[in-house]
Amino acid sequence: MKAERLVALLFTLQRRRSATAAELAEELGVSERTMHRDLAALREAGVPLWTEPGRHGGFRLVDGWRSGLDGLTAREAVALFALGVPDALAGLGLDTAGSAARAKVSAGMPAELREHAALVAGRFHLDAPGWFGSPDEPPALAAVARAVWSQRRVSVTYRRRDKVASRELEPLGLVLKAGVWYLVARVVSDDALRTYRVSRILEVRSSDVPFDRPPEFDLARWWRSSSAAFEQVARPLRVRARLDRTAVRELRRVFGAEHLADTVVALGTPDEHGWAEAELALEDGEIGLGQLVALSPGVEVLEPAELRAALAGIGAELAARNAQR
DSSP states (O other): OHHHHHHHHHHHHHHSSOBOHHHHHHHHTSOHHHHHHHHHHHHHTTOOEEEEOSTTOEEEEOTTOOOSOTTOOHHHHHHHHHOOOOHHHHHTTOHHHHHHHHHHHHHTSOHHHHHHHHHHHTTOOOOOSOTTOOOOOOTTHHHHHHHHHHTEEEEEEEEETTEEEEEEEEEEEEEEETTEEEEEEEETTTOOEEEEEGGGEEEEEEEEEEOOOOTTOOHHHHHHHHHHHHHHHHOOEEEEEEEOHHHHHHHHHHHOGGGHHHHEEEEOOOOTTSOEEEEEEEOSTHHHHHHHHHHTTSEEEEEOHHHHHHHHHHHHHHHHHTSOO
């Protein structure tokens, strides 16, 4: 892609004091003729290139000139500029910082690259939350984010199902998962790391007590590990079932794309009638049963027997209630 190649060329010229067109072409994997066209395109974009004649001459940037994009690859620069400022940044108080960063990257780009980035932004958009759900905008998010930034302890009151509890926490990080905010924090009373859904936090009382972050703590790595453990605990019910083609297509909608790999343990080859045997890992109780109902009528539970009976009971009740009078 030419726009990316121009930025790669710009970074190469910043790194090397001087290089011939042949050397630049070899490093970037293009023909020498293409390299001459790219160098001309940089000049037209306002990049101050100097040509040194002679045996050891070549192309170089005017001394002291920098693009302002040091350290970014061409693809990274395009991606960063193409991204809009997500609502998530506004919730953390970073909307202004995001806009400023985007403006700085834009200022350092050649005009052709800016046009390409705008083209990308006009064709791709990220909307993380699922359908039929209001965005998660917990009132406590701003206060929690300030505590994470300032590295100060907080006392929180939060809702736990049918009761309210209080904890003193050392907030280590925030995670936005499928449109829902979670706080990862160390509990002062037992030094354990726990995750709290921010929308369930009723009150946040800040303190002036600083804390030291665990030097080995990595938020992304911890979240991956704890999420995997949660998935195993949250889906203790193993179900063997038969699914028709329609039910197989509905798996993504019922369980969510992000949970599909953990939910569908195995899926066999359809038989001549379009039915395939599957092994599913579901939540116990009403949640798992409700998900199977959502796959009906194209689902037949083989095991466990009690779940098969429960699904049959729901089917019989629906048939009786909707029978013609």
